[in-house]
Amino acid sequence: MLKDEVAKALKVIQDGGIILYPTDTIWGIGCDATNTDAVKKIFRLKQREETKSMIILLDTENKLESYISDVNPLAYDLIEYAENPLTLVMPGAKNISPALIAADGSVGIRVVKHPFCQQLIQRLRKPLVSTSANISGNSSPQYFSQIEGAIINGVDYVVDIDQHDMEIKTPSTIMRLAPDGKFEFIRR
Template identity: 45%
Template structure:
């Protein structure tokens, strides 16, 4: 695992300096940055050519980090996280401690507890949540493999992780909206 550790260290260095990384996630290749850094989040929106009213997903390393950035994590949320057979992103009410331009207009944030080992270790070492958005220009299709990533994205990030580039990624995560009042809505299956 020395190469993995080297990649993690490089990513953490870039993230700490407000830079963007391109990295393999538990779903598709993602563009990431420090989810608590408003300027870094703005760079992601610019790179994707996406309006910042369209919210981004955030990855955390574990339940403890999740609880730190959400006012209320229900038992149902833990059940979904523990029992899901595929990566599942949950939209939570009242996020806290993240960049303001990452929070949707209705005061929600989409968060996924990373299941990919590389992501878990990297986020754990960074000690803060990171943005995770598909590695494509807004409106274009999500690349299914590293080879399909647009050159504008590759050139627009500060670091490209040199692991799992041969991996054919499955699909985007499921997205479920869990309101604090108990309302559940499936956004993307």
């Protein structure tokens, strides 16, 4: 049941663990975005260079200003009207683990629509890290059965929701948004 899975995942995250979980895009590996030790566990599991940043998920756009110094008002329109999941890369990241902030001070943020993610973030009261459930350099799994054993065995908890969903999902669109409103697509 959703509520039970949220409670189990929440406990693992609050204890500094990392989880494997479904999102509104592909399966992700996540943790508390303010816990640097947990963030570093994900980098180790993915065998990913720490200079390659990961994104954070929020349950509502109202929290953007808690994690970005100067949110361009355009960000709210882009989130509201995006037809597909949209990750916005914005400068001025704050109140998250320094390990998630890119060298230019930016972080990618997606307001997630998946009920599990929304409820977990609401209960955690912090952003959730999200990165594709694969070893760095390998292709991103489109559904649960494609996730490598090393990833499944390497996390502290695997969320028991949507594991049999065979709908092919794709990563989010990524757009860089500057404080002056200039934007560019990084991934469509």
